[in-house]
Amino acid sequence: MLGQTRIHALRGIDLEIMPGEFLAIWGPSGSGKSTLMNMLGLIDAPDAGSIVFDGEAVAALSDDALSDRRNRKIGFVFQNFNLVPVLNALENVMLPLQLQDVAKREAAARAMEWLDKVGIAHLRGFRPDHLSGGQRQRVAIARALVAHPHLVIADEPTANLDSRTSHEVIDLMEKLNEKTGVTCVFTTHDPRLLERVPRQLRLSDGRISADSYTEGKSR
């Protein structure tokens, strides 16, 4: 709803994403990218139609069950990083594991492993306000992947980063996608980043206007 007007952010979307895909969603502002990402990330629900995640219809799940699915199967990378300011880098990455009641020692070891993979193990003791934008986004990527999710949702992960750091972040996601086989879906406005992605989905006025694959990049 926008005021008293009902807005349809998405219309007639029919989309299948296969395990291990690396997919970019793009389109003009207001085209429905974020709404689609929210639905893929199980933090929003459609008024009509259904979402099947990992073979499970999510409409029937309770709020707690949805929380558990997000915690165990989905990793989020936000445009504004959304790290917890009172936790340092290591503790932020440990958080999804601690929500699963993983023992503190094991959670710390696994979080360190991921901080190392994203190249900022040496910054583990720093709180977010002492990290640069790129460093924060690396922490966010480590947090998104630490629980071995099936899907990583990144809504404009490079919007607040400079060009070089944006490419580094996409490089990192690409590398992790190749190594771990995790499905990655991200949105962007940057056409240079699209060339790097095997599958691109274009949204216009809430509809899929193009679903294309880059030659030689298909997985």
Next chain:
Amino acid sequence: MSGGLFSMAWRNLWRNRRRSFATIASIAFGLAAVSTVAGYMQAVNNGLGNIAVHSDLIGHLTIYKKGWQTEGKLHPARYLLTEEEIDRIRAIVAATTPGARLAARLSVMGLVSNGRQSTIFIAEGVAPEDMSLLRGPFGASDEVLREDSPQGVIVASGLAEILGLKTNDAASILVSTVHGQANAADIDIDAIVNTGNLATNDKWIAMPLELARDQMDAKGRAEALTLLLPVHGTGQPLSGKAADLAMYDRFPPDDAAMSALRQRLAAAFAEAGIETDMLTWQEMSPFYTQVRSMWDMMYGLFLGVVLAIVVLSVANSVGMTVVERTREIGALRAIGMRRGGVARLFVTETALLVLLGIATGFVLALLTRAGINALDIRWVPPSLSKDVQFYVGFDPLRTVLAALALAALAIAAAFMPARRAARHPIIVSLGHV
């Protein structure tokens, strides 16, 4: 997550230090105020109770012959306890209530004269050694009848002033015997004391029991037996400030203890065929009971106001925190924290705030108490004729109950905004600016 949750909650407390300190201070001041008022009430209640028991010489339990209170003044000869009854009651009390002491009492009313002027008096006839016992540890030795002075009396300062009497002066009394005849005697003024009570200070006299019996022509008899429990030991009488503090800090036996004692003695007297009426010290001192009820009402009102202020302060603080952290809540929910987890996080933060507030409040209460008592503020309470210290005691039960009520209400106040935050749609929270 419990360890992580606690750690996160603790760190979140210090994100807005000024607000947290303000909330802790409101809880601490609230608790300190409640504890101080409760301590003052307790000191006053103890003081009034001890004044009734020891200064007014009513002891803990007064035993009359059945019917004395209704018919005794009209037919004193019939309703005074006899020597034989007194001995039997003493034996029963000694057997059922070890350590308790009994003092025979006989009150006398009449006229006292300095030779030129006369005025009414009400005298308590009590044996000197029993008076010393009834005074307990609170009375100064010069307020007790002397063993070596059979005609010696203690006169209230107001009465002495009316008749222009001084210590060692002589006076005359005129009373009516139990048979209705007039009887006069000379008395010696051994001491002049302030009874501490405007209602009695212009007419009260203490005289030896034997002098009262002679005047009433009631040899060996007593109007009542006053029982004193060994609650304060039989130590040396205290004086000055030590007596004041003991008066405030020592508890007279409460209603339940007195009720149990009366029931036990009533059963024993009934078994021995002695018919008695017994009044507890609370029943003998309606002023004490009324003041205590008034305090309870005022305390309830005060506690309610303090609780309301603290709860509003905590709810406001948590409400502001929730608004500020809406996006963070959305992110936590997105990565899998359940609604219950979000609510638990805020409730844990509030519980920590409350804990710190209560701990600070206890310290503040002790410092306030020590400060007020050290200042030795003195004042004259209503119906008393001498000043007393404004003394703050410590009431652990009321303080702990107030702390628990504060904690429970503050956490309940935090739960509402926390629950609202947890139920907020995630996408709305994430979009919050």
